[in-house]
Amino acid sequence: MKFLFIPLFLLSVLSAVAQVKSVRIAPWRHNAQGAYSIIHDDYCVPMTHGIRNYADTMAFNRNIPFAFGVVSKHCTYQDWAYAKKMIKRGHEPINHTHQHRSADSLTWWPDCYVLQPQDYEEEYLQCHQLMKKNLGEEPTFFIYPYDIHTDTSNAYIQSIGYQGARAGHYNRVNPYDFASPMELDFFMVNGELTIEQMDSVADLTASSGGFAIQSMHGVNDGSWNTLWLKDYRKYLDSLQAKQERGELWVATPSEVLAYHKTRKAVSLTKVEANGETTISFLLDAQQLGENEPVSMTLLLEVENAEAVEIRQKRKKLSTVVVAPNLVMVEVEPTRELVVSAER
Numbered sequence: 001m002k003f004l005f006i007p008l009f010l011l012s013v014l015s016a017v018a019q020v021k022s023v024r025i026a027p028w029r030h031n032a033q034g035a036y037s038i039i040h041d042d043y044c045v046p047m048t049h050g051i052r053n054y055a056d057t058m059a060f061n062r063n064i065p066f067a068f069g070v071v072s073k074h075c076t077y078q079d080w081a082y083a084k085k086m087i088k089r090g091h092e093p094i095n096h097t098h099q100h101r102s103a104d105s106l107t108w109w110p111d112c113y114v115l116q117p118q119d120y121e122e123e124y125l126q127c128h129q130l131m132k133k134n135l136g137e138e139p140t141f142f143i144y145p146y147d148i149h150t151d152t153s154n155a156y157i158q159s160i161g162y163q164g165a166r167a168g169h170y171n172r173v174n175p176y177d178f179a180s181p182m183e184l185d186f187f188m189v190n191g192e193l194t195i196e197q198m199d200s201v202a203d204l205t206a207s208s209g210g211f212a213i214q215s216m217h218g219v220n221d222g223s224w225n226t227l228w229l230k231d232y233r234k235y236l237d238s239l240q241a242k243q244e245r246g247e248l249w250v251a252t253p254s255e256v257l258a259y260h261k262t263r264k265a266v267s268l269t270k271v272e273a274n275g276e277t278t279i280s281f282l283l284d285a286q287q288l289g290e291n292e293p294v295s296m297t298l299l300l301e302v303e304n305a306e307a308v309e310i311r312q313k314r315k316k317l318s319t320v321v322v323a324p325n326l327v328m329v330e331v332e333p334t335r336e337l338v339v340s341a342e343r
């Protein structure tokens, strides 16, 4: 009997180690506390050349991707070529209209031309098409000139395929489970918001677990309320530190929206058998719409995080031990996961 006793004993230890007590999707990628996007408005407008001259490299060097709002009428061949370089560095081009006209009347500019629905094709769709033609990809996020929109303009933007728009309130962090990506709240560098206040917004984003959009124009150039180099550097350094400490996930708006959408569309089930746990994903097609699910960060509560192996399609995934009993893994939520004791 002795030779039988030992293998059985070992098997029971392995089962205990592999057991998954709970599994959940992290609120934001890499289990960051909050999500955060930078938007630089007015790319291609001549006075805003600091986006390509400074912001691009400074942000890239700190592992911070941003979005840049294209005003297509002003884009030269060089602007389009440079935009492609910025895309390769992880920055996201977004639609900021063809010639920067307002969707509604402006109190401070009584004579300004106000777009009518018959202008939308020329102003909104034309920018979309020029971006597609010159950059090789379709934008999915929209920002309004002067931060002014109407329900009609927003319905049009959505009808031509946009997933999100900066069209909510000023000076608010979007909650973790924001309901309407077409009306996202945001902050704008407007001459009153100091670098210290921007830092507080980033802290608030982490502590509230929400999603902040911090908008600005150029850097060290002649654009509206440009940020000077020393301020921009200080701001980015602080963001980089917050990202490295796991407080913020700094990503482009469309990356954040895609994660948010997939998180809402996925539900998880787990089944224990033979010392292994199988985790399956159920995708809500209605919630996902025409979008493809993106990879998700999962958190698994286990007996011993150091001794867990997670496989998908028989391939071992790399994991991060967050705590002695908590393991984190990035997964495509399309094929089931098998969790077992390390072999």
Ligand SMILES: [Zn+2]
Pocket: 041, 042, 096, 100, 144, 145, 146
């Ligand atoms: Zn603008």
